[in-house]
Amino acid sequence: MAQNKLLVYFGKNSLLFLYVHFIILLKFNSMEYRQAYVVWIMTTGLTFAFMKLCQYLNQYIERYFDNIAVWIVAIALICTLPIVFMHQPKYVVWGEMLLGIIFACNYQTLSQLVKRKLSAQNSLKSVMDNW
Structure with a gap:
């Protein structure tokens, strides 16, 4: 069991x-x-x-991930780390692993943020359509 x-x-x-x-x-x-x-x-x-x-x-740190700007910074770090440490692959591997762990612990929050944003946009669109 x-x-x-x-x-x-x-x-x-x-x-x-x-x-x-x-x-x-x-x-x-x-x-x-x-x-x-x-x-x-x-x-x-x-x-x-x-x-x-x-x-x-x-x-x-999870409370910080309720802000979309934090996710944008995290994605920017994931994308730029290999460029910044191009000649130091060990730093790239460990940095990406750390960012991956942070992402894995908080990706549900990102999913909720996107759902709220889409829901708000759909609500606004239906209001505008009914105007």
Whole structure:
């Protein structure tokens, strides 16, 4: 039963899982640790713990993502990071991973912002059409 809860948690937070899991596997790969079962168990445990930590830390910044300007800055950073650090790929990878984690923790807020904006535009359009 607990195993199913873990899989459901990973599934509901799949984008965050992707970024966190990738970071952990990058670290294991750089250590050249090759015992597959140990790596698999440690990766699963560390992924879960790091995802929980990311979600806990996100509570301190999530309120800022109610502003569309913050999303525009985040997207601009994602797009410009590879250009700014063109000759330092390590910075690009880690910077994009960090931004990806922040995005994964807050993308539901972006979805809500877009829905509210579209709903407001449709309401205004129907008012104008009925004028």
